[in-house]
Amino acid sequence: MMSKFPPRRLLAVAAALALVGGQASAKGGHSHPKASSDDPDQSCPLGSFHCAPRPYNYAMCRPNALLEFYDPTLSKDSSLRDTSPSYVNAQHVDSSNQTVYHFSGDVVMQRADQQLQADRVDYNDDSTDYDARGNVRYQEAGQLLAASHMKGNTDASRGVADDVRYQMLESRGNGVARQGHMLDAQHTRYSMATYSTCDVGHHVWEFRAKSISIDKANGVGVARNATMRIGKLPFLYLPYFTFPTDNRRKSGFLYPSFGKTGRAGFEVSTPYYLNLAPNYDATLDPRIYTGRGAMLAGEFRYLLPGTTGQLNAEYVPRDHGQSDGLADTQGDSRYLVNLSNTTQLWQGWQFVGSYNRASDSSYLYDYGNALSRTPVYLLSSGAAIAGSGKWWNASFGVTTYQNTNPFATDSSLPYRQLPYARYSMDVPLSRWLDAGVDAEAVMFRKTGYVEGQREDLYPYLAADFGTSAWFVRPKLAWRYTAYQLSSGYQDYGYSGLLGSGTTSPFTQASPSRSLPIVSLDSGLVFDRSTSLFGTSYTQTLEPRLYYLYVPYRNQDNLPLFNTSLMSFDYWQLFSPNQFSGADRQMNANNLTGAITSRLLDDQGVERLSASFGQIRYFTPQRVQLPTGQNTVAAATDWSGSAYVAQLDLQLSDRWRLNSAYQWSPNTRLNQMATLGLQRRIGTDGILNFSYHYRRGLLEQYSASVVYPIAGNWRLLGAWTYAPAIKTAYKIPTGTVDAMLGVEYDSCCVTLRLVDRNYVNQSYYGTVPLPPGNNTNRRDNAILFEVVFKGLGSTGGQIDPLLRRDILGYQ
Structure with a gap:
């Protein structure tokens, strides 16, 4: 049941796993492979918003020093020990004493997952005592061990080893101990022990403890007089601490x-x-x-x-x-x-x-x-x-x-919903016909603003005809919205409490709106084989027509509880409403024409997608949002919307480009433009550039990079800049966010240093601030992080920052 909790990694968990023995499963690999952009299972595809963590890179490590005697054919199942026979190979056997056997010369003793090798082994067949001397090498599921001398009892699972060196098969954990005591099958104690995931004999960091006791049955370890060292420098001292030896949690200090x-x-x-x-x-x-x-x-x-x-x-x-x-x-x-x-x-x-x-x-x-x-x-x-x-x-x-927001009042908050009820249903009446309804009832509360209750009912019938080459999707809906405004509604305008002598736009205590919504969506799909730069593709041509009819209803007497104008983009060409929320429903007698073309490679991967479209208006857009306390924007008399174009291009696995553009024939101005470019650099690097512009609201340039430099170093950076534009809103300008960092990745340790300068708070709004309050407040943050591979890190703040600010970071 508790497996649903995220695991807590305690300070010495990996050290405990290394010294327990037999807890991990050996899979025959010498190390974890380095992530490669050529491996689709490990690299992050271009354009991905979230990338899996980069696996630990042990490729820079030297070959494991004890693996020369590793036998990959040995069983990995330790549960077979009690029922498996023992086998012995040796060059010489002295059995003159029929109870004690003396083996010498490349002695190999094997049982289930256990294998013991030595120059000489004495074995008592009656007591099952053994004494191994000279170049002792021991292997079991999960680890290898070498010692100068080992003796013990097989049946009692007792043993003592001197001058111990060990190597974990899966985690690269390794170390030494002056002496190891196997007290029984579940309890072990090591004296003067160390642990690290660095190269054997080249420990950049390690744990040293005077004694480490392991209880396998309860998954608990106890270390006494333990220090963590970086190089030869003691970094952390703990006179006594306990830690888990498996996935079971244990109380203790986190990083x-x-x-x-x-x-x-x-x-x-x-x-x-x-x-x-x-x-x-x-x-x-x-x-x-x-x-x-x-x-x-x-x-x-x-x-x-x-x-x-x-x-x-x-x-x-x-x-x-x-x-x-x-x-x-x-x-x-x-x-x-x-x-x-x-x-x-x-x-x-x-x-x-x-x-x-x-x-x-x-x-x-x-x-x-x-x-x-x-x-x-x-x-x-x-x-x-x-x-x-x-x-x-x-x-x-x-x-x-x-x-x-410390620089804004509560007037910037949305309405509270106390309470709300929502219900949606979509029932298939036949293979091609669905019936459904979307309904909600909400009580909206906000001090200083008109309050009340709103019910919105949206039943519909939707059909879907077509094949892979064409489709026709008619839809018939009815929208009914009713309000019950609280007493005193005449004292408020759209933006709050009215001053004396000002007329309220709210003229009824129970206004309502009722109208039909009719749409017809249709399209064709043509395809052909083509080639580009010597590569074969399937090209599609997909014309689409979308007709929408919604009769006009005067909605100026309806409050704005949770409604705003949505940003216009390609998908708005096919939307039945340009407003979010239920307080406004656009009127429409529109026809959208759009066309899309794609290039698909032999594996079906979309390498290019280009779309272009526009809405043609047969009647004016009369439903508009207010511009002040009780003033509504004038109706638009446009013959068509802005032209919308978008392009996504990825002709290789190292380059990706996406862009969108809007141009209005009514104002003859650019309304929106975005550009995103991403390039993979080598196996571990990425470069991003983006530009975002929306007239009167935003203009931003962004760049980010993970750039491999000499040796094991990577340069990390991100920058967002916003030039000043004419807008009614107070938004950050200049450098909004800048981050610079460096990462060093070695065999067993990763170091990261990041400096970030950013806008900590910014008041977005039109309400004046008290005198002396600056709308944009900056802050600077510095963080240093050490990742000890196989143990964890000293903090977890840098990785989320890099994933958020650098698209494709691993």
Whole structure:
């Protein structure tokens, strides 16, 4: 049951695994292979938003020093020992004493997965005592061991080995011990032992302990007087600690983390894991921020019958840092709480809840936006009962929000939904005909704004005719939306409370809207064989027509609870509504014409896709959003939408290009343009460039790189720049985010150093800020990370940052 929890990697887990013996399964490989971009199973395809972690690269390591006597044909099943016979080969056998046998000359003793080799072995057939001397080599499932002398008892599973050297077959873990004691089949103790995954005899880092005791039955190890060394320098000392020896969790210290940000100063975190029970655990994480004070953070996870959840909390008794936001927090206690829970109620139904709360709007600005996080402007909390069946799904719940932008007021928050109910159904009436309905009822609440209840009902009939060469998809729907506004609705405009003498656009307490929505989507698919640059392809030509009819309804007296104008793109050419939410439904008498052409290689991989389209309007677009308290934008009288074109191109496995472009014949201006270019560099590098532009809203250039340089070094970088544009919104300009780092990857250790300068908080909006408040606040963060291969790392903040900022990073 607890296997669903993410594993907690304690400080010496790999050391314990190395010294237990027989716990891991040997698979015959000498090392983990290095990831290669030519291997589709290990490389990240171009254009992927999320890439699998790069496997540990042991290709730079020397061959394992003890593998010269490894026998890959030996059994890997240790459970066969009690029932398997023993075999002995030797050049000379002295059996003059019929109880004690003296073997000499390349002695090999074998049973199941165990194999012992030595120059001389004395074996007592009655007591099963053995004494091996001279070039002793021992192999079992999971590890190899060499010693100068080994003696013990086979039946009692007791033994003592002197001058031990060991090598793990799967994890490359290796080390030495002055003496190893096998107390019984489940308990072992090593004296003056070391462990590392580096080359044998060339340990960049290692653990050293005066004694290590292993309890295989309970999966627990105990180390006394242990130090971790980097080179010859002691790095960490622990006089006594316990650790797990397998996948079972064990209480103990997790890796500490170190970092620095401009808002909080230097940070030191020393988490401690508590394995409280098989179905719940906790982590205590005391931290010190030199710029703000002490913090106690914690995590509690639980698994109960039908229920799973997690609680995270952070508490600062007294913050002595500077307060820059609208909330004055200097000298205050501060906190952050995150709770999530999922409970199965009955078949097909579950309860899903989350509670996220900060002590003030500046908390995430001061503590939360470190290397791996983007600015968070609100926290949402909610609870819902949700269910689903073969053709339906439903939910009933509430959603609330908290403002976490320190430079904005609560007016920037969305409406709270207290409560909401949603239901969707799609039932196949025949092979080609479906009937369905989308319905919701929501109570919207927001202080200082018009409030009320909204019901939206959207039944439809949809048909689908066609083959692989053509399709025709008619759809008939009806949309009914009704409101019950709260008392005093006449005092509000679209943007909040009205001033005296201003007329409200809301003229009815119970306004409604009802209209049909009719669409017909159709297309053809032609294909032919062609060639380009000597390569054979299948080329397609796919014309498409989409007709939409929605009669006009005056909706100026309807509030805007959760509706906005969606960004226009290629898929909006085939959408029945240009507005999100149910408060506005566009009127339409439109015909979309579009065409797509693709190139598919012999394996069916799409190497090129080019599309072009436009909407032709037969009637004006009269439904518009408001531009002020009670003013609605004028209707547009356009004959057609912007022309939309998009192109995706990947003619080789090293280059990928994607782009989109919009040009308006009405304003004769470019409305939108994007360009993305990605190139793979060698086996471990990637280069990205992108450009994003939307008139009046945004213009950004971005570049990122993972560039292999001399030897084992990689250069890491990302940069986002936004030139100033004319817009009504306050958005960051100049360098929005810049990151520079370097990575060193060797046989057994990886080092990363990253410096990031970024916009920590930015107020997006048109509401004026109090005097002296700058809309864009910057911060700088530096983090150093050490990855000891086979053990883990000192922190986990750099990897999420690199995956987010560098497309294709592994």
